[in-house]
Amino acid sequence: MRVAMIGTGYVGLVSGACFADFGHVVTCIDKDPRKIERLERGEIPIFEPGLDDLVARNVREGRLFFTLEGAQAIKDADAVFIAVGTPTRRGDGHADLSYVYAAAEEIAGLIDGFTVVVTKSTVPVGTGDEVEAIIKKVRPDAQFAVVSNPEFLREGAAIEDFKRPDRVVVGTDDERAQAVMRDLYRPLSLNETPIVFTGRRTSELIKYAANAFLAMKITFINEMADLCEKVGADVQSVAKGIGLDKRIGSKFLNAGPGYGGSCFPKDTIALVKTAQQYGAPTRLIETTVEVNTARKKAMATKVADAIGSTDLAGKTIGVLGVTFKPNTDDMRDAPSLDILPALQAMGAKVQAFDPEGAKEAAHMLDGVDFKAGAYEAAEGADALVILTEWDQFRALDLDRLKLLLKAPVVVDLRNVYKPAEMVRHGFTYASIGRG
Ligand code: UGA
Numbered sequence: 001m002r003v004a005m006i007g008t009g010y011v012g013l014v015s016g017a018c019f020a021d022f023g024h025v026v027t028c029i030d031k032d033p034r035k036i037e038r039l040e041r042g043e044i045p046i047f048e049p050g051l052d053d054l055v056a057r058n059v060r061e062g063r064l065f066f067t068l069e070g071a072q073a074i075k076d077a078d079a080v081f082i083a084v085g086t087p088t089r090r091g092d093g094h095a096d097l098s099y100v101y102a103a104a105e106e107i108a109g110l111i112d113g114f115t116v117v118v119t120k121s122t123v124p125v126g127t128g129d130e131v132e133a134i135i136k137k138v139r140p141d142a143q144f145a146v147v148s149n150p151e152f153l154r155e156g157a158a159i160e161d162f163k164r165p166d167r168v169v170v171g172t173d174d175e176r177a178q179a180v181m182r183d184l185y186r187p188l189s190l191n192e193t194p195i196v197f198t199g200r201r202t203s204e205l206i207k208y209a210a211n212a213f214l215a216m217k218i219t220f221i222n223e224m225a226d227l228c229e230k231v232g233a234d235v236q237s238v239a240k241g242i243g244l245d246k247r248i249g250s251k252f253l254n255a256g257p258g259y260g261g262s263c264f265p266k267d268t269i270a271l272v273k274t275a276q277q278y279g280a281p282t283r284l285i286e287t288t289v290e291v292n293t294a295r296k297k298a299m300a301t302k303v304a305d306a307i308g309s310t311d312l313a314g315k316t317i318g319v320l321g322v323t324f325k326p327n328t329d330d331m332r333d334a335p336s337l338d339i340l341p342a343l344q345a346m347g348a349k350v351q352a353f354d355p356e357g358a359k360e361a362a363h364m365l366d367g368v369d370f371k372a373g374a375y376e377a378a379e380g381a382d383a384l385v386i387l388t389e390w391d392q393f394r395a396l397d398l399d400r401l402k403l404l405l406k407a408p409v410v411v412d413l414r415n416v417y418k419p420a421e422m423v424r425h426g427f428t429y430a431s432i433g434r435g
């Protein structure tokens with residue numbers, strides 16, 4: 001099959017490369033000339049394990065192309081995917097759909113023969129109807145169907161998630177479009193991946209419901225963690241104890257500094273807005289958003305408590321990890337963007353290390369001194385905060401760390417270390433929900 005992928009951001013690039021790897025001929029289209037130039041040179045603009053090899057192989061084998069000028073690819077395509085950004089609109093919290101609608105107009109002018117137009121971007125309920133209306137208006141004669149096909153990739157594990165998903169969701173009532181989508185995802189039938197065919201609006205909502213539920217699950221365990229600290233219980237055992245119940249499930253029950261990233265914060269807010277607009281408020285999600293926002297700020301107080309004062313003037317805090325999670329260089333809505341400025345506002349000097357995110361973070365975190373490694377970030381600090389659980393922070397040389405720190409205080413916001421072990425090494429150790 002021939003696929004045109006509009007947008008070479010996270011979703012577009014990973015989906016494009018994986019569809020090519022399934023054997024389809026994929027052209028990825030982007031308006032940013034620098035991005036296309038880099039991709040043509042084989043440089044991947046994002047950090048995603050395995051993506052560089054996957055792209056290189058499929059380019060070499062003639063199935064994956066990058067272009068600024070997508071007209072021909074769109075004309076030739078059996079399916080055109082819209083994978084452009086849907087950022088939070090300034091001021092009102094709704095998803096900004098201007099890029100999606102611009103893509104729809106562009107596609108409309110080019111459709112040639114029956115074409116499936118797929119929204120892969122996360123879009124509010126009803127966006128597919130609007131995309132269809134735009135295309136019909138520009139080209140009343142066009143043969144097409146608009147399909148919702150949300151993606152459930154996690155950054156850092158995106159290729160695995162694309163190739164071995166728990167499910168694929170396809171929203172359309174059009175039988176020809178269903179057949180095209182079935183062909184596109186045919187390689188997944190080998191491992192019996194369920195394909196959920198449903199209506200377009202339902203499919204659009206499934207995406208938001210999935211992310212909101214996961215954000216709520218994390219927020220639930222974070223609140224349990226706070227309670228554990230008060231009553232002298234252990235949140236990791238609570239998570240295990242409830243997670244073994246298959247109705248609850250053990251995943252996404254790691255307590256931490258609050259969820260971040262390019263999806264959960266944006267999608268929960270957008271769902272809240274949509275629900276309010278339709279007069280069916282989602283109060284659980286409203287509370288989730290509120291609790292998570294407050295939590296990130298509360299983490300700075302937790303660090304101050306470990307040091308023993310909210311006046312951090314003259315103190316230096318070392319920070320390990322600033323991205324919203326490991327194996328990505330993505331800084332969007334990372335908890336560090338709230339926690340580090342809050343520490344600075346209390347007077348602290350902050351020095352940090354992140355294996356991949358430092359470059360991006362440097363211009364988002366004013367005044368933070370980025371160091372070349374974990375031990376350098378610890379050197380001379382009055383406390384060390386573990387903020388992102390990169391693998392390389394999991395087996396630090398604790399004796400060396402203790403010698404480097406000015407005061408042996410470690411605040412582990414990801415529960416990487418065992419409290420007893422840290423105490424044995426002579427650290428004052430604070431973690432999440434281990435009372
Ligand atoms: C999330 C979803 O997991 C994907 O299924 C979805 O496709 C994607 O959003 C999207 O909508 O595009 P992602 O944002 O890459 O993926 O990251 P997650 O692994 O879900 O983590 C999100 C945040 O939750 C991170 O800050 C992470 O540290 C935090 N988290 C996650 C926890 O605090 N505890 C957990 O148990 C799990």
